[in-house]
Amino acid sequence: GEGRGREADRGWPSPFVMRPRIALNLKGVEYEFLEEKLGVKSDLLLRSNPVHKKIPVLLHAGRPVCESLIIVQYIDDAWPSSGPSILPSDPYDCATARFWAAYLDEKWFPAMSGIARAQGEEAKKAALDQVVEGLSLLEDAFGKISKGKPFFGGDTVGFLDIALGCFLGWLRVTEKMNGMKLLDEAKVPGLAKWAERFCAHDAVKGVMPETEKLAEFAKLIMAKFKAAAPPPQ
Amino acid sequence: MAEEVILLDFWPSPFAMRVGIALREKGVEFDLREEDLSNKSPLLLKMNPVHKKVPVLVHNGKPVCESLVIVEYIDETWVRRCPLLPSDPYERACARFWADYVETKTYSAARKVWPSTGEAQEVAKKEFIECLKVLEGELGDKAYFGGERFGYVDVSLVPLYSWFYALEASANFSVAEECPKLVAWAKRCMQRESVAKSLPDQYKVYEYMLELKKKIRAQ
Numbered sequence: 001g002e003g004r005g006r007e008a009d010r011g012w013p014s015p016f017v018m019r020p021r022i023a024l025n026l027k028g029v030e031y032e033f034l035e036e037k038l039g040v041k042s043d044l045l046l047r048s049n050p051v052h053k054k055i056p057v058l059l060h061a062g063r064p065v066c067e068s069l070i071i072v073q074y075i076d077d078a079w080p081s082s083g084p085s086i087l088p089s090d091p092y093d094c095a096t097a098r099f100w101a102a103y104l105d106e107k108w109f110p111a112m113s114g115i116a117r118a119q120g121e122e123a124k125k126a127a128l129d130q131v132v133e134g135l136s137l138l139e140d141a142f143g144k145i146s147k148g149k150p151f152f153g154g155d156t157v158g159f160l161d162i163a164l165g166c167f168l169g170w171l172r173v174t175e176k177m178n179g180m181k182l183l184d185e186a187k188v189p190g191l192a193k194w195a196e197r198f199c200a201h202d203a204v205k206g207v208m209p210e211t212e213k214l215a216e217f218a219k220l221i222m223a224k225f226k227a228a229a230p231p232p233q
Numbered sequence: 234m235a236e237e238v239i240l241l242d243f244w245p246s247p248f249a250m251r252v253g254i255a256l257r258e259k260g261v262e263f264d265l266r267e268e269d270l271s272n273k274s275p276l277l278l279k280m281n282p283v284h285k286k287v288p289v290l291v292h293n294g295k296p297v298c299e300s301l302v303i304v305e306y307i308d309e310t311w312v313r314r315c316p317l318l319p320s321d322p323y324e325r326a327c328a329r330f331w332a333d334y335v336e337t338k339t340y341s342a343a344r345k346v347w348p349s350t351g352e353a354q355e356v357a358k359k360e361f362i363e364c365l366k367v368l369e370g371e372l373g374d375k376a377y378f379g380g381e382r383f384g385y386v387d388v389s390l391v392p393l394y395s396w397f398y399a400l401e402a403s404a405n406f407s408v409a410e411e412c413p414k415l416v417a418w419a420k421r422c423m424q425r426e427s428v429a430k431s432l433p434d435q436y437k438v439y440e441y442m443l444e445l446k447k448k449i450r451a452q
Contacts, residue, residue: 063323070329077322091309092295098302137283
């Protein structure tokens with residue numbers, strides 16, 4: 001069906017904002033991308049997401065949809081005959097994809113973003129260990145779920161590809177800033193190759209931020225964070 | 234084909250209660266197995282190696298984990314009775330949004346209330362009541378969160394009702410006073426067999442909480 005989406009978006013650094021953009025691209029849906037200014041929440045954002053006041057928000061025919069993975073599922077439901085199916089058709093495969101997406105958002109990404117904020121070497125190592133362990137679990141999951149196909153979604157980019165793939169930019173920045181390889185071809189070969197394929201995909205290419213730009217943005221954020229934090233006792 | 238449905242359960246867990254409600258709404262026969270969380274069964278560890286938590290639904294030998302993921306799975310697998318999620322895409326997104334709010338904001342707020350004391354407890358209590366008020370606002374004058382029919386958001390929230398007495402007693406407040414419409418909604422849900430059978434008695438939960446507090450203090 002035809003339809004236009006509008007996105008209120010603080011922009012390119014946010015992995016969560018990437019998710020609906022990839023989904024819309026997969027569906028071939030035209031959309032308007034409204035960038036929010038950093039540090040200032042627009043009236044439109046506050047009206048559209050009064051509960052959380054966060055991006056991304058998808059506005060479709062004037063109605064807001066919030067929470068990145070909920071938006072992705074909505075896009076799949078609202079444009080069923082455009083492009084490939086984003087969620088698997090089998091309920092068990094769906095549950096598996098949703099399980100891993102929840103793991104990413106509740107455990108894995110918080111651990112990764114915790115690395116930069118970790119106080120002291122021990123805390124940093126603990127956070128890094130969690131990220132590495134998570135990648136090992138995901139490597140295993142990839143093998144079982146993809147069944148030899150290029151993506152978690154099989155032949156096409158699907159829900160779990162989007163859920164994990166959006167974090168690749170930040171993963172690369174973490175590697176750069178800590179001088180270590182996380183997506184190591186020797187340790188997680190399936191994921192390493194999947195990551196290349198994902199980033200090269202037409203629906204992803206235009207919205208994946210460049211690592212250099214992201215690294216600079218990360219330094220800015222960290223400087224702000226350190227400036228705001230109380231001095232160590 | 235004979236279906237084998239097992240629910241790995243822990244009776245005070247509001248997460249596990251969600252699954253019990255969903256299965257009973259759908260009229261699915263299942264084998265309820267109580268776990269001793271201090272001595273987890275080999276089956277639990279095998280079926281949920283990542284989190285080692287309940288609830289776990291084992292359907293014909295295959296595990297499904299994470300309570301809301303399980304509820305959606307149940308809805309998509311046993312389609313003939315009592316649809317829990319709406320069919321309209323926008324309404325589905327709204328239902329998922331509110332269930333997520335229950336999960337990420339409300340349940341985590343509740344968890345902070347009973348173990349805390351003093352100033353920290355006051356803050357936790359305020360946050361929890363605020364969440365309930367937001368939910369009450371969303372419910373409005375509807376019978377259920379989805380409208381006329383009992384559904385996904387109701388399933389995600391109503392298990393917390395079994396914890397109301399424990400929370401009220403530990404932090405000295407009354408949910409009925411703060412959110413009368415929400416309590417009325419909970420009682421309406423309790424009239425459904427699926428809910429009445431899945432929620433433990435509030436006083437039992439209160440006693441469980443007291444035991445847990447003792448153990449925490451002893452550590």
